[in-house]
Amino acid sequence: MTRTLITGAAGMLGRDLQLALQGRDVTALGRADLDITDPDAVDAAVAGHDVVINSAAYTKVDDAETHEADAAAVNATGPKLLAEAAVRHGAKLVTISTDYVFDGNGTAPYAEDAPTDPLNAYGRTKAEGEAHVRRIAPDSSYIVRTAWIYGAHGPNFAATMLRLAASHDTVKVVTDQVGQPTWTGDLAARIVELVDADAPAGIYHGTNSGQGSWYDFTKAIFAENGLDPERVLPTDSASFVRPAPRPAYSVLGHDAWSRAGLAPMRDWRTALHAATAAGVFTA
Numbered sequence: 001m002t003r004t005l006i007t008g009a010a011g012m013l014g015r016d017l018q019l020a021l022q023g024r025d026v027t028a029l030g031r032a033d034l035d036i037t038d039p040d041a042v043d044a045a046v047a048g049h050d051v052v053i054n055s056a057a058y059t060k061v062d063d064a065e066t067h068e069a070d071a072a073a074v075n076a077t078g079p080k081l082l083a084e085a086a087v088r089h090g091a092k093l094v095t096i097s098t099d100y101v102f103d104g105n106g107t108a109p110y111a112e113d114a115p116t117d118p119l120n121a122y123g124r125t126k127a128e129g130e131a132h133v134r135r136i137a138p139d140s141s142y143i144v145r146t147a148w149i150y151g152a153h154g155p156n157f158a159a160t161m162l163r164l165a166a167s168h169d170t171v172k173v174v175t176d177q178v179g180q181p182t183w184t185g186d187l188a189a190r191i192v193e194l195v196d197a198d199a200p201a202g203i204y205h206g207t208n209s210g211q212g213s214w215y216d217f218t219k220a221i222f223a224e225n226g227l228d229p230e231r232v233l234p235t236d237s238a239s240f241v242r243p244a245p246r247p248a249y250s251v252l253g254h255d256a257w258s259r260a261g262l263a264p265m266r267d268w269r270t271a272l273h274a275a276t277a278a279g280v281f282t283a
Contacts, residue, residue: 001025002024002025002050002051003025003026003027003048003049004024004026004027004050004051004053005027005045005046005049005051005052005053005091006026006027006028006029006053006055007034007036007045007053007054008036008056008057009029010032011057011153011154012149012155012156012184013055013096013146013151013184013188015151015153015154015184016151016152016153016187016188017053017055017188017191017192020191020192021192027049029045031056036054036056036078036079037073037074037077037078039081042078042081043085043089045085046082046085046086046089046091047085047089049089050090050092051091051092051094051195052091052092052093053191053195054078054082054093054094054095054096055096056078057075058070058071058074058075058122058125059122060122061120061122061246062244064121064122064125065121065243065244066243068121068125071121072128075125075126075128075129076125076126076132079095079129079130079132079133080129080133080136082095083132083133083137084136086137087136087137091140092140092141092142092195093133093137093140093141093142094142094144094191094195095130095133095141095142095143096145096146097126097127097130097144097145097146098122098145098147099146099148099250099252100119100122100247100250101117101130102116102117102118103119104119104246104247104248104250105248105249106249107249109211109251109252109253109254110252111253111255112203112205112253112256113203116130119247120245120246122244130143138201140201142199142204143202143203143204144187144194144203144204145203146187146205146206147179147180147207147252148179148180148217148250149183150181150182150183150184151183151185151275152185152280152281157214157217158181158217158221158281159281161173161218161221162225165222165227165231169231170231170233171231171232171233172233172234172235172239173213173215173217173234173235174214174215174234174235174236174239174240175213175216175235175236176236176237176248177213177237177246177249177250178212178248178249179211179212179247179249179250179251180209180210180211180212180250180251180252180268181208181212181271181272182206182208182271183208183272183274183280185274185275185280186208186265186266186271186274187206187265190206190262190265194260197261199260202256203256204257205252205253205254205256207252207268208266208267208271209254209265209266210267210268211268215234217268217272218232220269221272224272224273224276225276
């Protein structure tokens with residue numbers, strides 16, 4: 001039986017990975033259990049496992065602008081150490097990355113091999129982590145880029161919008177940032193499928209299909225949860241100036257799935273409907 005190690009196991013994706021791997025031989029380590037920036041701790045944790053899924057990350061995008069070294073320790077050094085340990089112990093590595101490795105100036109879905117050009121410190125540290133993994137474990141690693149994730153087990157945009165709906169008559173949401181809302185339940189299942197299929201090593205885009213703006217996403221969240229979507233009002237990014245610039249266009253292409261013999265992940269609206277029915281927003 002395959003022995004799998006999950007890092008970042010207490011996070012939103014980490015929790016759903018545990019559910020997707022239920023009944024299997026899994027070691028689930030959260031931040032309190034494993035410091036992925038500690039070489040000795042990483043080596044000891046990886047030993048004895050066949051697959052390592054790294055869902056640990058420094059995700060405070062705005063804070064990373066002034067704490068880039070802290071972000072790099074988790075997002076760049078951590079994957080480097082995990083890749084080195086995975087190679088030493090003969091394990092496959094899956095590491096999670098982000099749409100933020102791109103500048104967001106595109107007008108068509110970003111291909112898996114498109115040049116990276118991050119806009120902010122968070123994106124730079126994730127791109128550096130990707131580069132380490134590609135260099136160290138080119139034939140035994142999967143880099144899975146995701147974006148706009150939501151789920152039952154952590155803070156996320158969808159949960160924030162529903163919380164605001166409880167205390168505000170209307171919410172203003174930007175129309176000029178476009179991406180792919182992605183349910184962590186779908187992403188976790190797809191990561192397991194990727195490993196089980198013994199797919200070719202490389203970069204995969206782990207996002208639900210289709211595209212929409214944050215405004216579109218919020219209206220759909222309201223509708224799925226029995227709220228009036230007309231309470232969602234359009235605005236633009238100039239109204240929400242934040243320390244870290246955000247990509248305007250974060251739509252990722254899915255050709256690598258087809259090449260691996262796997263269908264792309266389902267449309268984001270279908271996934272949102274399934275997530276709502278599964279109780280993600282009432283958990």
